[in-house]
Amino acid sequence: xxxxxxxxxxxxxxxxxxxxxxxxxxxxxxxxxxxxxxxxxxxxxxxxxxxxxxxxxxxxxxxxxxxxxxxxxxxxxxxxxxxxxxxxxxxxxxxxxxxxxxxxxxxxxxxxxxxxxxxxxxxxxxxxxxxxxxxxxxxxxxxxxxxxxxxxxxxxxxxxxxxxxxxxxxxxxxxxxxx
Amino acid sequence: xxxxxxxxxxxxxxxxxxxxxxxxxxxxxxxxxxxxxxxxxxxxxxxxxxxxxxxxxxxxxxxxxxxxxxxxxxxxxxxxxxxxxxxxxxxxxxxxxxxxxxxxxxxxxxxxxxxxxxxxxxxxxxxxxxxxxxxxxxxxxxxxxxxxxxxxxxxxxxxxxxxxxxxxxxxxxxxxxxxx
Amino acid sequence: xxxxxxxxxxxxxxxxxxxxxxxxxxxxxxxxxxxxxxxxxxxxxxxxxxxxxxxxxxxxxxxxxxxxxxxxxxxxxxxxxxxxxxxxxxxxxxxxxxxxxxxxxxxxxxxxxxxxxxxxxxxxxxxxxxxxxxxxxxxxxxxxxxxxxxxxxxxxxxxxxxxxxxxxxxxxxxxxxxxxxxxxxxxxxxxxxxxxxxxxxxxxxxxxxxxxxxxxxxxxxxxxxxxxxxxxxxxxxxxxxxxxxxxxxxxxxxxxxxxxxxxxxxxxxxxxxxxxxxxxxxxxxxxxxxxxxxxxxxxxxxxxxxxxxxxxxxxxxxxxxxxxxxxxxxxxxxxxxxxxxxxxxxxxxxxxxxxxxxxxxxxxxxxxxxxxxxxxxxxxxxxxxxxxxxxxxxxxxxxxxxxxxxxxxxxxxxxxxxxxxxxxxxxxxxxxxxxxxxxxxxxxxxxxxxxxxxxxxxxxxxxx
Numbered sequence: 176x177x178x179x180x181x182x183x184x185x186x187x188x189x190x191x192x193x194x195x196x197x198x199x200x201x202x203x204x205x206x207x208x209x210x211x212x213x214x215x216x217x218x219x220x221x222x223x224x225x226x227x228x229x230x231x232x233x234x235x236x237x238x239x240x241x242x243x244x245x246x247x248x249x250x251x252x253x254x255x256x257x258x259x260x261x262x263x264x265x266x267x268x269x270x271x272x273x274x275x276x277x278x279x280x281x282x283x284x285x286x287x288x289x290x291x292x293x294x295x296x297x298x299x300x301x302x303x304x305x306x307x308x309x310x311x312x313x314x315x316x317x318x319x320x321x322x323x324x325x326x327x328x329x330x331x332x333x334x335x336x337x338x339x340x341x342x343x344x345x346x347x348x349x350x351x352x353x354x
Numbered sequence: 355x356x357x358x359x360x361x362x363x364x365x366x367x368x369x370x371x372x373x374x375x376x377x378x379x380x381x382x383x384x385x386x387x388x389x390x391x392x393x394x395x396x397x398x399x400x401x402x403x404x405x406x407x408x409x410x411x412x413x414x415x416x417x418x419x420x421x422x423x424x425x426x427x428x429x430x431x432x433x434x435x436x437x438x439x440x441x442x443x444x445x446x447x448x449x450x451x452x453x454x455x456x457x458x459x460x461x462x463x464x465x466x467x468x469x470x471x472x473x474x475x476x477x478x479x480x481x482x483x484x485x486x487x488x489x490x491x492x493x494x495x496x497x498x499x500x501x502x503x504x505x506x507x508x509x510x511x512x513x514x515x516x517x518x519x520x521x522x523x524x525x526x527x528x529x530x531x532x533x534x
Numbered sequence: 535x536x537x538x539x540x541x542x543x544x545x546x547x548x549x550x551x552x553x554x555x556x557x558x559x560x561x562x563x564x565x566x567x568x569x570x571x572x573x574x575x576x577x578x579x580x581x582x583x584x585x586x587x588x589x590x591x592x593x594x595x596x597x598x599x600x601x602x603x604x605x606x607x608x609x610x611x612x613x614x615x616x617x618x619x620x621x622x623x624x625x626x627x628x629x630x631x632x633x634x635x636x637x638x639x640x641x642x643x644x645x646x647x648x649x650x651x652x653x654x655x656x657x658x659x660x661x662x663x664x665x666x667x668x669x670x671x672x673x674x675x676x677x678x679x680x681x682x683x684x685x686x687x688x689x690x691x692x693x694x695x696x697x698x699x700x701x702x703x704x705x706x707x708x709x710x711x712x713x714x715x716x717x718x719x720x721x722x723x724x725x726x727x728x729x730x731x732x733x734x735x736x737x738x739x740x741x742x743x744x745x746x747x748x749x750x751x752x753x754x755x756x757x758x759x760x761x762x763x764x765x766x767x768x769x770x771x772x773x774x775x776x777x778x779x780x781x782x783x784x785x786x787x788x789x790x791x792x793x794x795x796x797x798x799x800x801x802x803x804x805x806x807x808x809x810x811x812x813x814x815x816x817x818x819x820x821x822x823x824x825x826x827x828x829x830x831x832x833x834x835x836x837x838x839x840x841x842x843x844x845x846x847x848x849x850x851x852x853x854x855x856x857x858x859x860x861x862x863x864x865x866x867x868x869x870x871x872x873x874x875x876x877x878x879x880x881x882x883x884x885x886x887x888x889x890x891x892x893x894x895x896x897x898x899x900x901x902x903x904x905x906x907x908x909x910x911x912x913x914x915x916x917x918x919x920x921x922x923x924x925x926x927x928x929x930x931x932x933x934x935x936x937x938x939x940x941x942x943x944x945x946x947x948x949x950x951x952x953x954x955x956x957x958x959x960x961x962x963x964x965x966x967x968x969x970x971x972x973x974x975x976x977x978x979x980x981x982x983x984x985x986x987x988x989x990x991x992x993x994x995x996x997x998x
Contacts, residue, residue, distance in 0.1 A: 180391060180392060182935070183405075185405070187407065187433070187435075189411065189414065189415070190415070190417070191414070191417065191421060191425070200486070201486065204486035207487045207489075208359065214487075214489040217489065218489060218490075218491050221491060221873075222935075223490075223491055224404070224405065224490065224491060224492070225365070225367070225404065225405060225437045225488070225489070225490045225491075226488070226489050226490070227367045227369070227435075227485045227487065227488040228485065228486045228488075229369055229484060229486050230486050234371060234373070234427075234431065235373065235480075235481075236373055236428060237428055237429070238428075239414075239425045240423040240425050241423065241425060245369065245483065247369070247435055249405045249437070251935060252929065252935070253929075255921070256879075256925070256929070259879060259882065260879055263878040263879065264878060264879070277417050277418075277420045277421040277422070278417040278418045278419075283763065284763035284764060284765055285763060286765060286768075294415060297409055297411055297433070298409070299383070299387070299409050299410070300386050300387075300407060300408045300433075301386050301389045301391070301395070301397075301407070301408040301409070302391075302405075302406075302407050302408075303392075303395045303397040303398065303403070303405065303406045304404070305398070305403060305405075305497045305500070305501075306404075306500050306501060306504065307392065308941070309500065309504055310935045310940065311492065312935060312938050312940070313504065313507075313941075314492050314495065314500050314503070314504070315491060315492050316507070316940075317500075317503035317504045317506070317507040318495050318499065318500070320503070320506070320507055320510065321503040321507075324506065324510065328533055328534060331529050331530050331533070331534060332530075332534060336523045336525070336526045339522070339526045339529070340522040340525055340526070343525065343529070344962075344963045347514060347963045347964050348962050348963050348964065350510075351853075351854075351960050351961075351963075351964035352853065352854070352859070352938055352960070353507075354507060354510060354511050354514070354958060354964070511956060511966060511968065514964075514966050515956065515967070515968035518803050518804075518965065518966075
């Protein structure tokens, strides 16, 4: 199912869009670029590194009756749990995005959606990740910690021992969920 | 092509879908499957590359009786995606000169090879599909930033685990020795 | 009424109007037995025809889920089969193929994803487990060891010779105080399953998103009933499509001396001291008080109150300052912890645990191992091994990412082979335990299927 390496799963779907809804998807994506609400709906789960949607209008040399929605996502962990999260927490967004295709099984429940995804998942090939054992939370957490840590290093140069000890403790208290 | 759509934060999403020449589908699949994985992948030579995927699509999935028209592909398509730091042109130059892309694209119709930069770039751009929406949980961090942050986190935890109970002067001294 | 080893603060639950086919379900699936003694006999089928005849003779002793008239029987017996066992009994290929892939693979083949590595890897398991030889698991419960011995002998006498061979056997015995070998009161949290006919206690079910608890849907435990999605869960083909469940068996050896040494040693450096440190690792105090309700000391009033001891929520402890984010019980059952969306992402990963400790206790105060085998026979039931047990084990015990803990494993039971491992004790300031020692070693296990009574009868007749 998709491709995996380390913790990562790559999931790619290429699914037809019913003609009458292409405009709505285009509008939705356009709005999504400027209004974070849609992105937050997807990204709130903290297990997606990068996600992209692309509307395929046509391919050279091909005569296609439908436009296609290409979806590619890179996320942590087994894809079924990822889909559970979507199906149980933001099912409307899922229906809005893929529901413009024929025979899409709207969530909830999640099982028919998983079957639909399994059927449509583009498998095989080569999957590369520069940091295959780092989850999204680990990356986000480490980046935040690094920023805060720079200030602590500066403190260690300019503060006296008691003040530094207090700054060090503050740093640990603030960062502990990310260490 | 509206380049902005392919950007978020410091990263760029590249999607290239190119038709495979007649009779070359099996060879393309095998070439892709034969690529070494992980650190040995040719794509690992590209420092700013976060994720990349290569696969062959030989048919479009039929959604069932509720799909009124059935589409068939005349040619199998080779799908190549990348998520990388910075702009497209520098990435394509690195891809062309360091990752050996002939291995997969030479099976595609009209591929000019990687010797000439201009024709290589033209091929990629002609087959590029823009993202309609590209999002990331950490859009502002580069590959180098990810690796450095993760490594630093380990060192911080090691230090914190060994520094319990030190008095203030010792703590500061050891901290400076370790990190400054 | 004779107290059959039930710990003092967990009195008998009242039955409360069951709604499922109790007569067709093997009894220990819906109700935990209080029989302290148990024997787990793994059998290899030598002759399918004679094995079926043996099964037919045993059927009368298999207890169903119907309430026991005339009080608790002195012994009770249950049967489950591995995939190899079903094949050996001649179940047709089409039916065998309808079983899910993880069951067909068997637990040993999935060791890496479960974290059974290094000393816990199948190469080191005890004989008879994980080799494909285990076909049938006969579980015998008894009120005491004497009755257990008698039941075991009776089994031998019933013509087992030539039909089956015992390839692995394990005795277990609940301690009188209900504690595990680390000294912690165990087995408190059991999901309240809809239709089980057992009265619920607050905290046993799933959080309903409004601060209360609701039962877990029956289909999370038993095939043929609606699950948390409101649909029938995927189940094997008939006759195994109803009233059956999957069984996960794991023999977990516990190094009590190592745990005591670690707690004493790290407890000297930890500002709260060794007792608090041990509770932080587990998520409860030794008497069962949940840390989230009483982070600084055990509370006998809570521990003694069955309506309080399991009634707690993690929703207000997102920082882990009361109960660390990686504490053992928090990993095994995240409830409504932040990140699980008020239980929506935990509700399909519940399991029903039925294990027992095994081996004599280590002498109180001893901090050197005495070479005696002791630990926990972990047994759980679930409708889907992959979605329930394996998710907990692979994603929540052997990893920490769903809790924001990256690769940190469960500090109490995780297998640290190949990593340094660590645990964060959240606090002001936090305290880090690094590296992670090994307290628990996996010594062998199997995936099995516990059929309903009707399916058992068909198996015995050879009519599947």
